Amino acid sequence: MALFWLLIGVLSLAVVLALRRFPPVLPGSLVAVLASIAAVALWDLDGHGVDVVGPIQLGLPHLGLPDGGRWRRRSPPSAAGRRETVW
Numbered sequence: 001m002a003l004f005w006l007l008i009g010v011l012s013l014a015v016v017l018a019l020r021r022f023p024p025v026l027p028g029s030l031v032a033v034l035a036s037i038a039a040v041a042l043w044d045l046d047g048h049g050v051d052v053v054g055p056i057q058l059g060l061p062h063l064g065l066p067d068g069g070r071w072r073r074r075s076p077p078s079a080a081g082r083r084e085t086v087w
Helices: 002-019 028-043
Strands: none
Touching: 002 028
16 A cells, blocks of 8 residues: 555656656656546545545635634634734
8 A cells, every 4th residue: 555655756756757858748746746637536545445526516716705614712802913813
């Protein structure tokens, strides 16, 4: 299991360093990320214990104010800039 992690890391570093020698048509880090995504998809590395990010939600996040968990416990002067904290 740790061998997969080590192999992906070493190969990614090798790709990034190797592509520094060529004109910057594509950034080496982008190529390394795309190759890592392809490796996970082709060889089912997430099924072999390699941690992946997983599904990512599409679209923009919802806009709004924070729920105020920590802000409600502050007094008005400290919310205005004094360095008092309650937690």
